[in-house]
Amino acid sequence: MKYTPEQLLHDPFLNKGTAFTAEERAKYGLNGLLPSAIQTLDQQVTQAYAQLESKPTPVAKRQFLMQLFNVNHVLFYKLFSEHIVEFMPIVYDPTIADFIENYSALFIEPQNATYLSIDAQDDMEAALRRSANGRDIRLIVVTDGEGILGIGDWGTQGVDIAVGKLMVYTGAAGIDPSQVLPVVLDAGTTRKELLEDDLYLGVRHDRIYGEKYHAFVDKFVATAEKLFPHLYLHFEDFGRANAADILNQYKDKITTFNDDIQGTGIIVLAGLFGAMNISKQKLTDQVYMSFGAGTAGAGITQRVYDEFLQQGMDPAEAKKHFYLVDKQGLLFDDDDTLTPAQKPFARSRSEFKNAAELTSLEAAVKAVHPTVLVGTSTQPGSFTQPIVAEMAAHTERPIIFPLSNPTKLAEAKAADLIKWTEGRALVATGIPAADVDYNGVTYAIGQANNALVYPGLGLGTIAATSKLLSDAMISAAAHSLGGLVDPDKAGAAVLPPVSKLDQFSKTVAIAVATQAVKDGLNEEPIADVKQAVADMQWSPEYRDLTDVEVED
Numbered sequence: 001m002k003y004t005p006e007q008l009l010h011d012p013f014l015n016k017g018t019a020f021t022a023e024e025r026a027k028y029g030l031n032g033l034l035p036s037a038i039q040t041l042d043q044q045v046t047q048a049y050a051q052l053e054s055k056p057t058p059v060a061k062r063q064f065l066m067q068l069f070n071v072n073h074v075l076f077y078k079l080f081s082e083h084i085v086e087f088m089p090i091v092y093d094p095t096i097a098d099f100i101e102n103y104s105a106l107f108i109e110p111q112n113a114t115y116l117s118i119d120a121q122d123d124m125e126a127a128l129r130r131s132a133n134g135r136d137i138r139l140i141v142v143t144d145g146e147g148i149l150g151i152g153d154w155g156t157q158g159v160d161i162a163v164g165k166l167m168v169y170t171g172a173a174g175i176d177p178s179q180v181l182p183v184v185l186d187a188g189t190t191r192k193e194l195l196e197d198d199l200y201l202g203v204r205h206d207r208i209y210g211e212k213y214h215a216f217v218d219k220f221v222a223t224a225e226k227l228f229p230h231l232y233l234h235f236e237d238f239g240r241a242n243a244a245d246i247l248n249q250y251k252d253k254i255t256t257f258n259d260d261i262q263g264t265g266i267i268v269l270a271g272l273f274g275a276m277n278i279s280k281q282k283l284t285d286q287v288y289m290s291f292g293a294g295t296a297g298a299g300i301t302q303r304v305y306d307e308f309l310q311q312g313m314d315p316a317e318a319k320k321h322f323y324l325v326d327k328q329g330l331l332f333d334d335d336d337t338l339t340p341a342q343k344p345f346a347r348s349r350s351e352f353k354n355a356a357e358l359t360s361l362e363a364a365v366k367a368v369h370p371t372v373l374v375g376t377s378t379q380p381g382s383f384t385q386p387i388v389a390e391m392a393a394h395t396e397r398p399i400i401f402p403l404s405n406p407t408k409l410a411e412a413k414a415a416d417l418i419k420w421t422e423g424r425a426l427v428a429t430g431i432p433a434a435d436v437d438y439n440g441v442t443y444a445i446g447q448a449n450n451a452l453v454y455p456g457l458g459l460g461t462i463a464a465t466s467k468l469l470s471d472a473m474i475s476a477a478a479h480s481l482g483g484l485v486d487p488d489k490a491g492a493a494v495l496p497p498v499s500k501l502d503q504f505s506k507t508v509a510i511a512v513a514t515q516a517v518k519d520g521l522n523e524e525p526i527a528d529v530k531q532a533v534a535d536m537q538w539s540p541e542y543r544d545l546t547d548v549e550v551e552d
C-alpha cells in the first residue's frame with residue numbers, strides 16, 4: 001500500500017511522531033508536518049509519562065493512554081513495558097470496567113476493533129478483511145459482551161474488554177500488535193438502560209439467544225478461520241449459557257481458548273501450587289469449595305479436579321473433594337437447573353443429615369469444612385468474618401481466593417482475610433491488592449487474574465503453530481508458574497508478582513510450546529522451541545520504514 005505523508009502520520013502502526021528522523025522526514029514528505037525538533041523514543045516516553053502522571057483519576061489516565069495508543073502503538077507499548085505494574089490496573093481491570101459502563105458516552109475512536117452485528121451478517125467477511133487491512137492476523141479476542149467481568153451484559157460496549165485483553169497480550173508477552181484484532185459480536189443486550197439510552201452505540205434490541213445466536217457465532221468462527229488460517233481465537237466474557245457450549249463445540253477442532261474457563265482455571269491451580277509450597281501440604285488433601293459456580297467457578301473446579309486425577313487419584317475419590325455453592329446454596333444432583341459444567345460436581349443429599357438447610361455459603365462451610373474457598377460469585381463482601389472464622393477453625397492455613405472483578409464485586413478484602421485469620425490465610429485476589437501489614441509481618445497478596453497466564457499461553461501456542469490448545473498444554477502452563485516466589489519467606493504470596501509478568505509470560509510460553517511440540521500438535525516443524533517463542537515476540541522499538549512507500 002502507498003501512503004500519503006498525512007496517512008503515514010496517522011497510521012498508529014507506523015507513526016513515530018516527533019521521532020521521525022531527518023532522513024525520514026525528507027524522504028516521506030514530512031517536513032513542515034511536524035515541529036522541527038527530533039526526539040528519541042525515550043524522550044517521548046518521558047514526556048508522555050509526565051502527562052499521564054498529571055491526570056487526576058484512573059479514568060482520565062486511561063483516556064489519555066487510549067488516545068496515545070490510537071496515534072502511536074510503539075510509544076504506547078514502550079511506556080506500558082516500562083510501567084507494567086502501574087499500567088495494568090489502568091489499561092485493564094479494574095479501570096476498564098468504568099470504560100465499558102460508559103463506552104458510548106466516552107466514544108472517540110473505534111480502536112481498530114471489528115464490530116459485527118447479528119442484523120448485518122452479510123457484511124461480516126468484508127468487515128473482518130477490511131479491519132485486518134492486509135495484516136497477518138494471528139490472534140483475535142472476541143466478546144459478545146454478555147458476561148463482562150462480574151458487571152453483566154453491556155452489549156457492544158463490551159468491545160473494550162477485547163481491546164484491553166489484547167493490550168495485555170502485547171504488554172506482557174510481546175505479541176505483535178499488528179497481528180491482533182479485537183472483535184465484538186453484537187447480538188443485542190438485555191440491559192434495558194442501554195436500549196433506552198440515546199447515546200448507546202450497539203444494535204438496539206433485546207439480546208438474541210438460541211439458534212440464530214449460535215448461527216451468528218458459527219458464521220463468525222468459520223469466516224475468521226477462512227480469512228486468518230493461523231488464528232488463535234480467544235473467547236472472552238460470554239454469558240454463562242453460551243461460554244462453555246461454544247468452547248466444547250470448538251476446542252477439538254480449532255486453536256481456541258476460553259479465558260474465563262481455562263485461563264482462570266490455570267491461574268487458580270497455579271495459586272494452589274503456590275499455597276501448597278508455603279503450607280507444605282498436598283493438593284490432593286484439600287477440600288475445595290467454589291462459591292459462584294458459573295463460567296469461571298465451574299471451569300476452575302474442573303481444572304483443579306483434573307489435576308487431582310493427574311496426580312493419581314481415582315475419579316470417584318477425587319469427586320469427594322469438590323463442592324459447588326451457587327445462588328441456591330450447595331449444589332445437589334436432584335436440581336434440574338444445574339448447568340452441564342456443574343453436574344459432575346453436584347452432591348447427593350444423602351451425604352448430609354441437614355441437606356435441606358444447606359442453602360447458604362455459611363451453612364455449606366459449616367457442613368463441609370473446606371480448606372480452599374474460591375469466590376467467583378459477583379457477590380461483594382460475601383466472605384464474611386463469621387464464614388472465614390468458621391473455615392479457619394478447621395484448617396491451619398485456609399486458602400481463600402476472592403476473585404470477583406472489578407474491585408467493587410470482590411467477595412472480601414485481602415486485609416480483612418489476613419486479620420480475621422490471624423495471618424493464617426493464604427490469599428489471592430482478582431484485582432491487584434496492596435501488601436498487608438499484620439503483627440509485624442508484611443503479607444504480599446498474589447493476583448489470581450487470568451492476565452498472569454493468558455498472554456504466555458497464547459504466545460506459546462502461536463509460536464508452536466499448534467493446531468489445538470490441548471488440556472496437556474493448559475496443565476503445562478499451570479505447572480510452569482512455580483519457583484518464582486520464595487515460599488519460606490514470611491508473608492510470601494501464592495503467585496509471582498505482576499512486576500515479573502513479562503518474564504514469566506515467556507516461561508509459560510516455552511512450557512506450553514514445548515508441550516504442543518511434544519504432542520505433535522505443531523503444524524510447522526519447530527527445531528528450537530525457545531527460539532520459536534523469541535522469534536514471535538515483538539518489542540516496542542521504531543522500525544525501519546524502507547518497505548513503506550509514500551507518495552505525495
Ligand SMILES: NC(=O)c1ccc[n+]([C@@H]2O[C@H](COP(=O)([O-])OP(=O)(O)OC[C@H]3O[C@@H](n4cnc5c(N)ncnc54)[C@H](O)[C@@H]3O)[C@@H](O)[C@H]2O)c1
Nearest residue numbers: 149150240292294295296326327376377404405430449450
Ligand atoms: N480473577 C479472574 O481471573 C477471574 C476470571 C474470570 C471471572 N472472574 C470473576 O468471577 C465472577 C464471575 O464470572 P463468570 O464469568 O463466572 O460469571 P457467571 O455469570 O458465569 O457466574 C457467576 C455465578 O455466580 C452465581 N451467583 C450469583 N449470585 C450469587 C449468590 N448470591 N450466591 C452464590 N452464587 C451466586 C451465578 O448464579 C453464577 O453461576 C466475575 O466477577 C468475574 O469478574 C475473575
Ligand SMILES: O=C(O)C[C@H](O)C(=O)O
Nearest residue numbers: 093149150260405449450
Ligand atoms: O478480566 C479480568 O480481569 C479477569 C477475568 O477475565 C474476568 O472476567 O474477571
Ligand SMILES: [Mn+2]
Nearest residue numbers: 149236237260
Ligand atoms: Mn473475563
